[in-house]
Amino acid sequence: MTDGFVKNFFETANELISMDSLTLAYDKGGDAAPAIDKINLNIYRGEFVCVMGPSGCGKSTLLNILAGFLSPTGGTVKLNQKEIKGIDAHRGVVFQHPPLYEWYSVRKNIAFGPMMQKVPKKKIAEEVETYLAKVGLTDFAEKKVYELSGGMKQRAAIASALINNPDILLMDEPFGALDALTREQMQDLIRKIWWNTGKTIFFITHDVDEALLLGTRILVMSRRPGKIIADFPAHFTKEFIEENSDDARYTEAFHQKRKYILGLINEQ
Template identity: 85%
Template sequence: MDNENINKFENFFEAANELISMDGVSLVYDKKSDAIPAIDNININIYPGEFVCVMGPSGCGKSTLLNILAGFVLPTSGNVKINMTEIKGIDSHRGVVFQQPPLYEWYSVRKNIAFGPMMKKVPKNKIREDVETYLEKVGLTQFGDKKVYELSGGMKQRAAIASALINNPEILLMDEPFGALDALTREQMQDLIRKIWWNSGKTIFFITHDVDEALLLGTRILVMSKHPGKIIADLPVNFTKDLINENSDDARYTESFHMKRKYILQLINEQ
């Protein structure tokens, strides 16, 4: 990808209205008057095409934040909007990928990917066409008829990503999707999701415990404090675009990369 296209990409971010806004969002699971919120007073905007990585100490509310964005739970206070419409539950505008892929083990890969459109009663010809498209995008064309239990962990995550993307969500929410994979498969999956993000222009909200992963994937990193979770840093990063532009992992060996890595680790360890 040349510099001209990257500049156009960045200018698009700057000109776009926010896709998602969170205004004064807090969540308390226990309704007692002295209960401590899981997250407290979150105020963020997420813009179309961003790759937002979220980090913080264990138990800081990262997954709670994702669950609110997904519509699985509603905030105790504040409001969350997508395209200026309040989120009141789950819908196809937001696709979710978990660490353990929620696939039907007794279905084939092809049938798992087709499940969402089938529930939406999309015409069968359209479903067949789209399934083949997304099998190719995630590199599973030759495994479409395999049952899920026959797949490796990385292949299952590829199928889960295709299952989410086929519904054409406006934002893809990913909760430590590569955390259970071995190092080599994890790196391959990082490269896959980076390319999918870049080529599709999708917005991605990605939770991780791995600082290197956040730096190598995100265009922006949100760092959360310990319980109750608050946003304590909102950092723009560009290494993922360098990787796409240069087709090399040299970015991770730069002084800038190591300085940002050190700063983020210091923020988290001070919590």
């Protein structure tokens, strides 16, 4: 599914990631269907791409390939026209359960990436303060991770990923384990970070409302073998920010997009 908005945007935006017949089969010698099969997709700078689909459709597999955790068994994936091979700082990853060092303070967790890259200490200290402020953790900088709530841990994880200035932020159901109120607060946080930084975000979710309220582009995947069966723009997150209101979620347009996505997923 596409429309004029997508066409015009793609003609003017800079391509960041390109996937060409991207395939991954865990059972390379067997008869099992691949996890994802011949995905052709481009992601453009500044997009907030939300990915949905039934359980087991290959969403996380796709994200893990983009992160460099997995190597495809067929096709190619490129970042800035260079094939992705392994892990590097160009891609930041945030999981549902933050991989933070429990015995470190929030400050040390956020500083860890730049320290490993041998960034000068003075610059690290300045940037850590900047990202503590961005995610609202300035007053909790010296707290140990085990002392934090779930939402605070995710704030620290987001800051830890962003401080490395990745080209793209990959998020695998980052708010799925949070309570409803904290989840809304985290959605608002990541929306503002995206809006203020222009960072490209690839975001996996099972929540249709979350996808529509965050994404500028929605991808829906089929059951295994995972393929892209729908690809269309969404504008509700921009309305949310520009109008400083969540009224968009109560519109007929929102209801129709929600119904359309649920129909696609339930048909699988």
